[in-house]
Amino acid sequence: MAAVLRRGAKFISFGSSQLLPGGCKHGRTSTLSFFSSSNRNSSSSSKIKVDLDGSTGIAVVKFQSPPVNSMSLDFLTELSISLEKLELDKSCRGVILTSGQPKIFSAGLDILDMYGKNPEHYAEFWKSVQDIWLKLYSYSKITIAGINGSCPAGGCLMAMTCDYRIMADDPRYRIGLNETQLGIVAPFWFMDTIVNTVGHRTAELSLQFGLMYSPSDALKIGLVDQVVPEEKVLSTATETMTQFMAIPDHAREISKSMLRKPTVDRLLAFRDADTKNFVSFISKDSIQKSLGMYLTMLKQRKV
Numbered sequence: 001m002a003a004v005l006r007r008g009a010k011f012i013s014f015g016s017s018q019l020l021p022g023g024c025k026h027g028r029t030s031t032l033s034f035f036s037s038s039n040r041n042s043s044s045s046s047k048i049k050v051d052l053d054g055s056t057g058i059a060v061v062k063f064q065s066p067p068v069n070s071m072s073l074d075f076l077t078e079l080s081i082s083l084e085k086l087e088l089d090k091s092c093r094g095v096i097l098t099s100g101q102p103k104i105f106s107a108g109l110d111i112l113d114m115y116g117k118n119p120e121h122y123a124e125f126w127k128s129v130q131d132i133w134l135k136l137y138s139y140s141k142i143t144i145a146g147i148n149g150s151c152p153a154g155g156c157l158m159a160m161t162c163d164y165r166i167m168a169d170d171p172r173y174r175i176g177l178n179e180t181q182l183g184i185v186a187p188f189w190f191m192d193t194i195v196n197t198v199g200h201r202t203a204e205l206s207l208q209f210g211l212m213y214s215p216s217d218a219l220k221i222g223l224v225d226q227v228v229p230e231e232k233v234l235s236t237a238t239e240t241m242t243q244f245m246a247i248p249d250h251a252r253e254i255s256k257s258m259l260r261k262p263t264v265d266r267l268l269a270f271r272d273a274d275t276k277n278f279v280s281f282i283s284k285d286s287i288q289k290s291l292g293m294y295l296t297m298l299k300q301r302k303v
């Protein structure tokens with residue numbers, strides 16, 4: 001187990017928490033680009049860039065929220081709007097989710113949205129997390145995650161909602177649900193999602209230890225479907241998308257929906273209770289204290 005936890009990685013410890021391997025720092029500015037060809041349809045909000053190629057029907061949705069694409073309320077709202085527009089757009093058949101930030105797919109939920117705020121904010125934030133999961137887990141179009149960097153917690157959850165996951169072959173990158181390492185508990189629908197992805201036994205170990213996997217270990221347990229050199233992540237995602245597109249949409253869509261509906265329905269049935277649970281859990285003094293210490297440690301650590 002220790003080998004799975006630590007192999008090849010330089011972890012930074014704080015209390016019982018382990019961080020992802022460090023080493024990368026990020027610029028906080030980003031450059032937006034626009035395509036002029038009539039077959040391409042680009043739009044860019046501040047945190048999400050969408051490039052839809054009308055000739056292939058493939059949209060690339062790029063996260064561009066420096067430094068680490070953390071999923072803040074703003075990020076989630078912008079992503080939700082972009083996904084909704086693409087779902088309504090008949091010229092789009094598939095969406096590739098990837099990152100425009102170096103070395104990070106997404107650092108997961110933005111801890112600043114879960115720290116030092118009031119209960120109304122926590123409830124609004126949590127509903128937006130539920131919303132993006134519901135949208136992606138029941139998305140009618142094909143979704144592929146091009147995981148070109150580390151992908152902890154909420155980042156891993158988002159990748160797991162996709163129909164297929166391709167991860168860059170860089171031993172410094174990690175993916176997994178590390179919530180217990182932060183002293184928090186992954187909600188039941190995070191758990192359902194990982195069980196559906198890797199199976200019950202692997203999910204038990206993964207969740208209890210808060211395991212973060214290297215790309216090759218993630219491939220072994222089926223958390224990702226393919227590992228390729230980083231420069232090939234997008235081209236492999238496009239090739240894979242073409243294979244999905246060869247299947248009649250209605251048959252693929254109905255199959256996906258039948259497989260995922262029970263999991264989606266479970267959150268829909270308990271959505272309000274789940275929000276209340278989250279708000280009461282995250283508002284606890286002890287949890288706030290842990291999150292505060294974790295944030296301080298994240299900001300202080302220099303590698």
Ligand SMILES: CCCCC/C=C\C/C=C\C=C\CC(=O)SCCNC(=O)CCNC(=O)[C@H](O)C(C)(C)COP(=O)(O)OP(=O)(O)OC[C@H]1O[C@@H](n2cnc3c(N)ncnc32)[C@H](O)[C@@H]1OP(=O)(O)O
Binds near residue numbers: 022025067154
């Ligand atoms: C029984 C009832 C249950 C009810 C349910 C209750 C609770 C469930 C609740 C929550 C579930 C949460 C899921 C989550 O997603 S929590 C978030 C988990 N994410 C992490 O732990 C990742 C932490 N980050 C890292 O390990 C590294 O930052 C990373 C490897 C991603 C990148 O390393 P790098 O060295 O490149 O960059 P850093 O210098 O560490 O970071 C730069 C900058 O960004 C800030 N930051 C990093 N991650 C986050 C984050 N998730 N949110 C907010 N801010 C983040 C970091 O502090 C640095 O800031 P600054 O110093 O530049 O100001």
